[in-house]
Amino acid sequence: MEQAAFVCGGVFGARRSTLSTSDVVSSRSAFVARRSNVGVGKFSFQASQAKRSGVIVMATETDTMVKADSATGMHTAAAVSAEISKAMAAKGIDRPVIIGVAADSGCGKSTFLRRVADIFGTKLTKAHTPQGEFLTVICLDDFHTHDRMGRREAGVTALDPAANNFDLMYEQVKALKEGKSVMKPIYNHETGEIDPPELVEPNHLVVIEGLHPIYDERVRELLDFSVYLDLADEVKIAWKIQRDMAERGHTLEAILASIESRKPDFAAYIDPQKKHADVVMEILPTELIPDDDEKKVLRVRLIQNEGIEGYEPVFLFDEGSTMEWIPCGKKLACSYPGIKFRSGPDTYYDKSVDVVDCDGGFEKLDEMIYVESHMNNTSTKFYGEVTQQLLKNSSAPGSKNGTGLFQVIMALKMREAYERITGRSITPALS
Ligand SMILES: Nc1ncnc2c1ncn2[C@@H]1O[C@H](COP(=O)(O)OP(=O)(O)OP(=O)(O)O)[C@@H](O)[C@H]1O
Numbered sequence: 042m043e044q045a046a047f048v049c050g051g052v053f054g055a056r057r058s059t060l061s062t063s064d065v066v067s068s069r070s071a072f073v074a075r076r077s078n079v080g081v082g083k084f085s086f087q088a089s090q091a092k093r094s095g096v097i098v099m100a101t102e103t104d105t106m107v108k109a110d111s112a113t114g115m116h117t118a119a120a121v122s123a124e125i126s127k128a129m130a131a132k133g134i135d136r137p138v139i140i141g142v143a144a145d146s147g148c149g150k151s152t153f154l155r156r157v158a159d160i161f162g163t164k165l166t167k168a169h170t171p172q173g174e175f176l177t178v179i180c181l182d183d184f185h186t187h188d189r190m191g192r193r194e195a196g197v198t199a200l201d202p203a204a205n206n207f208d209l210m211y212e213q214v215k216a217l218k219e220g221k222s223v224m225k226p227i228y229n230h231e232t233g234e235i236d237p238p239e240l241v242e243p244n245h246l247v248v249i250e251g252l253h254p255i256y257d258e259r260v261r262e263l264l265d266f267s268v269y270l271d272l273a274d275e276v277k278i279a280w281k282i283q284r285d286m287a288e289r290g291h292t293l294e295a296i297l298a299s300i301e302s303r304k305p306d307f308a309a310y311i312d313p314q315k316k317h318a319d320v321v322m323e324i325l326p327t328e329l330i331p332d333d334d335e336k337k338v339l340r341v342r343l344i345q346n347e348g349i350e351g352y353e354p355v356f357l358f359d360e361g362s363t364m365e366w367i368p369c370g371k372k373l374a375c376s377y378p379g380i381k382f383r384s385g386p387d388t389y390y391d392k393s394v395d396v397v398d399c400d401g402g403f404e405k406l407d408e409m410i411y412v413e414s415h416m417n418n419t420s421t422k423f424y425g426e427v428t429q430q431l432l433k434n435s436s437a438p439g440s441k442n443g444t445g446l447f448q449v450i451m452a453l454k455m456r457e458a459y460e461r462i463t464g465r466s467i468t469p470a471l472s
């Protein structure tokens with residue numbers, strides 16, 4: 042089988058992955074635009090270059106791309122289409138829905154988005170920009186204006202807005218929302234360089250994920266729904282250590298130094314986005330174990346802004362009431378330290394919110410039906426859909442605590458938002 046090497050900082054897997062040509066979603070051919078040909082006018086494409094850079098596209102050779110107005114510096118080859126993409130009619134897309142998922146690096150965006158893809162019944166490619174029949178996931182790292190060396194020389198981190206091209210991000214997300222294709226830049230995490238751009242077509246649902254989806258006001262306004270994953274430092278460190286030491290061969294010192302060096306810019310530019318998110322998922326150390334060192338038991342708070350159009354906040358038992366609930370141990374098996382839920386109204390950055398809180402973990406996923414039956418507004422389509430989704434992805438990180446539980450519910454909320462905006466219905470997979 043023919044294999045193409047993919048260099049990517051993608052969401053769904055490898056920073057470098059291999060994709061068989063049979064994984065290509067749909068296209069008459071896979072092409073990438075030649076840098077020199079980008080500008081006003083017709084694109085000409087070179088299949089050989091597509092193979093080299095591993096871009097998967099659905100382009101037709103008749104696409105007219107216009108050099109993006111604000112494409113500067115490293116992004117001179119970026120472009121947006123002048124016309125509505127043929128993919129819109131071909132796939133029966135009325136209006137692409139745009140969702141933002143913001144978080145620092147290593148905070149579980151990919152893990153969450155795998156659950157989202159599952160709820161939408163879409164199988165994603167392992168390409169740089171993962172795409173499926175229904176969903177495309179764009180990593181906003183692609184809009185970094187400097188390559189790794191350039192950042193070092195300029196003394197800026199990737200978290201600094203000065204190192205990101207928000208004008209281009211806005212233009213391209215807007216174009217996709219209008220049903221136009223774009224030549225999106227690529228930041229290559231493997232090499233730390235900016236690669237030639239790739240063609241990205243509009244899709245039914247486009248998720249933009251990364252450090253800054255809610256940062257720029259213009260981009261934020263384009264979002265139909267937004268989620269911020271807010272990890273406490275202790276948890277972030279634990280997850281980073283687990284991944285970067287085990288999977289990437291980094292030393293503990295290097296990981297700690299990297300987290301430390303990012304802290305000022307994280308506090309200045311990333312963290313404030315949570316004020317603007319529709320929903321914040323806060324992931325904290327447990328309160329059930331005093332002075333817990335391991336940070337394996339988690340407390341997760343789902344903070345839902347009131348007044349989001351069409352969004353009915355999830356709650357336990359009785360809407361508007363404040364309660365704590367320790368489920369019956371005979372119905373929900375839990376090992377030490379057990380599990381405790383809370384639910385009720387609160388304020389967050391001076392805004393009224395509804396919070397559901399799950400501290401601790403559970404043992405048997407099928408028993409979550411007991412908890413699910415006491416939750417309201419979960420946006421399920423049949424009794425037990427949350428539990429079914431947890432069981433389906435039982436090996437995914439967080440399946441036995443509030444992270445997995447609330448990620449599933451958020452994915453169901455995204456489905457509901459999609460259906461409300463488009464007037465279309467998504468049939469859930471029953472197994
Ligand atoms: N709910 C969870 N519980 C425990 N570990 C988790 C959870 N979610 C993710 N992790 C772990 O944290 C690490 C980072 O997760 P993931 O790759 O999903 O984050 P990311 O935000 O996409 O990272 P990056 O932006 O760097 O690509 C992985 O090792 C993953 O297994």
Ligand SMILES: O=C(CO)[C@H](O)[C@H](O)COP(=O)(O)O
Nearest residue numbers: 146182189199230231233252
């Ligand atoms: O915060 C990040 C988001 O993924 C990365 O650190 C940023 O994109 C720069 O990437 P790299 O460290 O590979 O140069």
